Amino acid sequence: MDTTVNPNSTLEGQSQEDIPLTQKSSQFSQSLRSIHIRSIVAQDWFSVQKEREVYAVLYPMAQGLHHIELSTPLFGFGRNPKLSEAYNFTSLSDHHLRSSISGRHCHIERDALGITYLHDTSRFGTFINEKLVGKDSPCRLLNGDLISLCDPKFYAFIYVETKVSNDEFPAELSNEYLVSNLVIGKGAMSKVYIGKKRTNTSIAVAIKVIPKKHEIVGSNEEKRSTSEAIKREVQIMLSVKHPNCVRLEQLYESDSMAYIVMEYIEGGELYKRIIANENKGNGLGEEVTKFYAWQIFSALDYLHKNGIVHRDIKPENVLLLTKDTFTVAKLTDFGLSCMKDHSLTTFCGTQCYMAPEVWTNESYDSKVDIWSFGAVIFSSLSGYPPFSESYEDLKLKDQIVRGRLIYYKVWKHISTTAREFVRLCLKVDVKNRLSAEQALSHEWFNDPIAEKAKRVVQSYAD
Template sequence: MPLGEDGPSWKKRAQDIREIYEFRETLGTGAFSEVVLAEEKTSRKLVAIKCIAKKALEGKETSLENEIAVLHKIKHPNIVALDDIYESGGHLYLIMQLVSGGELFDRIVEKGFYTERDASQLIRQILDAVQYLHDMGIVHRDLKPENLLYYSPDLDSKIMISDFGLSKIEGSGSVMSTACGTPGYVAPEVLAQKPYSKAVDCWSIGVIAYILLCGYPPFYDENDAKLFEQILRAEYEFDSPYWDDISESAKDFIQHLMEKDPSQRFTCEQALQHPWIAGDTALDKNIHQSVSEQIKKNFAKSKWKQAFNATAVVRHMRKLQLGTSQEGPGQTTPTSPCDLLEAGASNGSDSGGCDRSLGPSSHRLPQD
């Protein structure tokens, strides 16, 4: 059914979204979308609104409807919720749950103490969420640290998978656009352009676990072709001295997830039963210094705009808590980002889903 006609019951009509929400600031931009921090005028609840220009979606309407219908059904404590969908003449607005605890790497670097057990607890939450998706027949396809945000600033905050499925909506599921976005997390079978399954997510979780324990990616080369070769052959090592203090159980866990053959790779269910997750083999030794040093060197903030700027949310929440917000109750963004989007969609600014902002700008060797 074409967008703009009477659609499914979960979609609401809105002539002007700003009659319902007060736009605060832009949190990020994608190929043909913009994420805006907004406040619902009646409840004063803060949300993240993903504005999608319809002009950029011509020919993709049916698949978009299907994707959003699936997203609307997803309810899991570790997955950012899609609360509402509004439609106007020129845009779709996805009203997303706002998470305010900041990015995974930032939190690790800020900590004074960080252990294998901390990493194990993070990975367990991710596995639980992805198993939920897999049980629903959904493959995420774009798991990476940049998509992992803390729910709140609390020290014991849960981790959340953010922007779930929206990458698929934006057409970045193809091999080409995945490769130009974040090649370091892509499973070998995806790069090989073979049919793939839920196992691709399990590979990505293995890569995330690897990084959480050493602070640098398992595959690194300035040359993309050589990087792809490493991934295709599943060539990675537990380099000394960075892995000297990491348990053999942790390494075994990673090897089962970063298994080249997807049929032999651990499923989420198997990974959740591994002793490093379900048992007590994750060590309590403080590895903060070495891991945080590597994160700072290998995952410096990209000069490109992040697809979702979690830091902007944290900054805004702190302003609210301090009572120093400069914005009055009736103020709105002078020019709506969504207005700019529509202009961009009509002048061909859609980059085809290839957004290099979605990951580290390069993959380097571990830094001394």
């Protein structure tokens, strides 16, 4: 209880004139102290109000999490965080993941200078933009940082400061989407960020950012600006409606940049699965390869029948929906795609996956995609590419135009039917090469695994 003193008050029965000077001095000092106390109380009140002001919001990236307004100097996370202001993850739908979260997993601290730090106190780790913070090691949090718990790929929250605007992106985009600082992909000229819709909890998106003022030179027959290429990519993606092709959501533009918002595919690239350490350099094997191959041929059959040639099929452009093995596979990156309403002669694509007719500057058609995906299947079955600059006996172009294939001992574990199927996809003579429709009818897909792929895709599409 605060004590206040009236400087004009007197002892009972005494006038001001009757009070000794020393007593008057004492009362005056007491009055000054009272004023000082009231001043401190007021300062503390304003300080508390300032502390309670929301300085940042954590937007959820996972199912079952809630958005959190940060307004206190300390905020804890964990199953038993033991802080007055904390989040305990009781609503997290992934119960296995929740059991991996430590009792006192991490906490966020806001210092007197307005700088925010994340402190990791967990057993299995806390990550900022997929980088491990390190136990008992504070790491500064910046506007747009992505926080993960236990697994760098388990995105829990995007940290967004209330008084910091993201001028890097157009206002129209920022009003609809939150863009994180995490770059999940890079191209020759583009970057892909992970973000989320503001209005949908845990709906992640991929945002591809492309500079517009460049010229792409393909050959003497085809020169175009990136602006034209972007418009073509968007036009094609808007026309594509297939469960095994990545879906476009929105396009935003500034004077110098284009921003393509697409569905986010969390399972990553097929390439990374093929080279994963657990495969010991032997690829994915026949069963898993067939499961993905049926899906991509289904996409190619759809594209080709709708007059679209992809022209840049490679393991990096096949994305997997989830981290599960038997998941939906999707084609992405339609940046080099085109409508086959005219003769195609442009030298483009990724060289070790380019068909012979592209190397020899002949006109070509949709079967260039069959060759490219045949090379992907070869790599997935065996763990090594069919054609490579590292093979020193022949130049890459000669390997491809001759259709020279090297079979190492891993192929002893691959069925004769699978080997024959790959050879039919990698026929140098286009007339003898399979179409996508013929590939789907091949006996290699007359198999329970192909039926399983159909069911998984159908369930996803529904």
